Amino acid sequence: MDLLDDAPCGFLMLDEAARITSVNATLARWIGAPAAGLQGKPVSVIFGMAARVLFETSLLPHLRLNGLVEEVSIDLQRQDGTSVPVLLSGNTADGMIRIVVLRAAARRDFERDLISARTTAETNLSLEQQTGELREQFVAVLGHDLRNPVASMSAATRMLSRENLSENGIEVIRLMQGSVQRMSRLIDNVLDFTRNRLGGGIDLDVVDEPLEPVIRQAIDELRAIQPDRDVRVDLSIQHPVRCDAGRIGQMVSNLLRNALTHGDPARPVRVHATTAEAGSLELWVSNHGAPISAVAMENLFDPFVRGGREGYNEGLGLGLHIASEIAKAHGGTLQVTSDADETRFAFRMIGKRTSA
Amino acid sequence: MGAGPRAMLFAHGFGCDQAMWRHVAPEFEDAFSVVTFDHVGSGGSDSSAYDPRKYSALEGYAEDVVEIGRELGISGGILVGHSVSAMICALASIRAPGMFDTLVMVCPSPSYIDDGDYIGGFSASNVEDLLAAVAANPMAWSATMAPAIMGNPDRPELGEELTDSFCRLDPRIASDFARATFTADNRADLLKVTARTLILQCHDDIIAAEAVGEYVREHVAGSTYVLLDATGHCPNLSAPDEVVAAIREFL
The missing domain is CATH 3.30.450.20 (PAS domain)
Structure with missing residues (x-):
């Protein structure tokens, strides 16, 4: 041998x-x-x-x-x-x-299995993370969107409670008001849960559809909640605009809610919209009162940023973020100017229509 | 860096690091300002600088070479590239012709994959096999290499950090670098080279055969081609004296 x-x-x-x-x-x-x-x-x-x-x-x-x-x-x-x-x-x-x-065939197989297991684990983790982010964003947006209809219901029950009602009716209204409040709190909780997560863009459903009724609906919802406020509306929508009208309505709602929250309650809040040929749209919401501080300007459109007034229910700080995301999704801009006289959020979108 | 006025930058190829130039680069320190470096992901480089998109093509590595040249204020310098770096250096000289006016391509190949009349030496399926092998067996190109010279009492000048990283290629980056290297087709770029160019070719090089070196000579205007007696793909290790002599003669 x-x-x-x-x-x-x-x-x-x-x-x-x-x-x-x-x-x-x-x-x-x-x-x-x-x-x-x-x-x-x-x-x-x-x-x-x-x-x-x-x-x-x-x-x-x-x-x-x-x-x-x-x-x-x-x-x-x-x-x-x-x-x-x-x-x-x-x-x-x-x-x-x-x-x-x-x-080293067996050892190599084992190494190969380890590598493929690691690759699989990484792929799954990445998929899970993406799904998780989507889910969180979905929950945050859904929660945010539920706030205005719930607020409308709340206002409606308040109005009903001033009517002449039977004892039974008064009790039903009281129960309804409790339920609406509870819904509102539940939404807040769900939003709290996704608070530190939101990011990414917004999907649009772009069609030619009348914009004005959607904007008016958004304004009326908020007027119903704060009937004592002076909201002056000047809409001149003469041309079809290629956009997601529901989202534009949401943007108006968010901007108006922001203006009502931060503006001087004794002075009017204005909503203005004009269109031009080729479907461009300019839309602004303004209020009077204290200007936005330079510090607050820096991250005004970041999610979950809230203005600093105490004892004021300002929502979750998603409103301006979502408004700016909607503007971006439309290829438009949302710009803010703020001085001692007026704070104005202006959305501008260039029309993409090539033939009239 | 040496003391001479003119800069001479050495770039290593796939699979190793600047140690490849250990027997060559010092020979030029008396006359030139010699610089060797590790490509990102190789040797002792900082892998956190790695950007998969940038380094998916050789241009990303060429950009780094130019950046090094800019950082060092090089002008009218000499670029010496081995293996895939011969092409990386050619790309760098095209990007910054004033920075590097002289190019030495050691065992170059503008494209490893056969294409019609062009014989790169590898079929497309060869390269796919190779890339699959790198992906399936990254340790072969990386971590197992490291202990080889650790604690070598004969080489006290090799600090722990250097021995630890010797010829180590980050396993994740090895796959990308292999892909960038072996799927590159920079044949068209050869025509754009304006630097004074020397091509060093070995016998029996399975990675860049003589026909490939000749192809480079034919497509780089005014280039000088030297067929070394050395065999294999790494004459900078197997025949450093011959490589040094050929470069000296050219310069």
Whole structure:
């Protein structure tokens, strides 16, 4: 029995030009070629293409610079083209390279499984994160959108309670008011839950549809809640505008709610909208009162930012953020000017209509 | 960096790092201001600077070479690139012809994949296999390399940091770098090279064969082509003296 020839590992010796000078019977058998036939050949003959590149670009430099490589995972290639996964170590002495290889198929399968498991886990995690973000955004927007109808219901029950009602009717109204308040709080809770998460854009449903009724509806909802406020509306919508009318209504609602919250209650709030040929739209909401501070200006449109007046129910701070996201989604701008006399949020959108 | 006035920048190829120039670069320190560096993701570089989109093509690496040149205030410098960096350096010289007016391409290939009459040396499926192998076996190109020279008592000048990172390629980046390298087709860029160019070609190079080196010579105007006695893909390691002599002769 020969120590090297029939050893349970492959032995290989290379000269300075990386040609095979000797090879043991075990390695020749794995390759499926006679040992004598391998002698004098470049070492690349025992490797597939990928392993050749690895050997040439990394292992040979290592062997030449450091005289040693250890535990390298690499595939030998049989004469029939199939692979023999091995672990390879080598060292250098006087320019000659000695290499030993051990079969490592099971270990390689295990490594491959680990890598594929990691890839799967990363993919799933990334999908989960995307889904999670969508879900949070959905919940935040849904919660925000529910606020105005709930407020309308609240105002309606208040108005009804002033009517002449039977005792039973008074009790029903009281129950309804309680339910509306509870809904309002539930929405707040849900929004609290997604508070630090919202980000990303807003989807539009863009069609030619009459804009004015949608804007008026948004204004009327808020007027019903604050009937004592002077809201002056000047709409001149003469041309069709290609936009998501529901979203524009939402923007008006958010801007108007903001103006009513922060404006001087003794002075009017104005809503103004004009259109031009080619479907461009300019829409602004203004109020009087204290100007927005320079500090507040910096992150005015960030989500969950609220103005600093205490004891005032200002909502969640999503209104201006969502308004600005709606503006962006329409390819428009939402700009704010604020001085001692007036604060004005102006939305401008250039029409994309090419033919009238 | 050495003391000489003219800058000489050495760029390493795929699979290793600036240590590839260990036997070559010091030979020029007496006459030139010699600079070696690691591409991002290789050797001791800062992997946090890695941007997968930028480095999906060789242009991203070329941009870095130009940035290094700008940072060092190089003008009329010499670029020496090995393997894939031969092409990266060519791209850098095209981007900044005033910065680098001389180019040495060691074992260059403008495109590794065969295409019609052009013989790059690899079929498209070879390259796919190679990329799959890098992806499936990233350790082969990276972490297992590191311990080889750690704690080598004969080389005390190699600090822990350097030994730790020697020829290490970040496994995640190895895949991208392999893809950028082996799927690149910069044949059209060769015609744009205006630098004075030397091409060093080896015998029996399975990665960039002689026909490829000749192709580069034919397409880089006025280039000088030297077929070395050295074999294989890394003459900077296997035959540094011959490489040094050929570059000296050219300069």
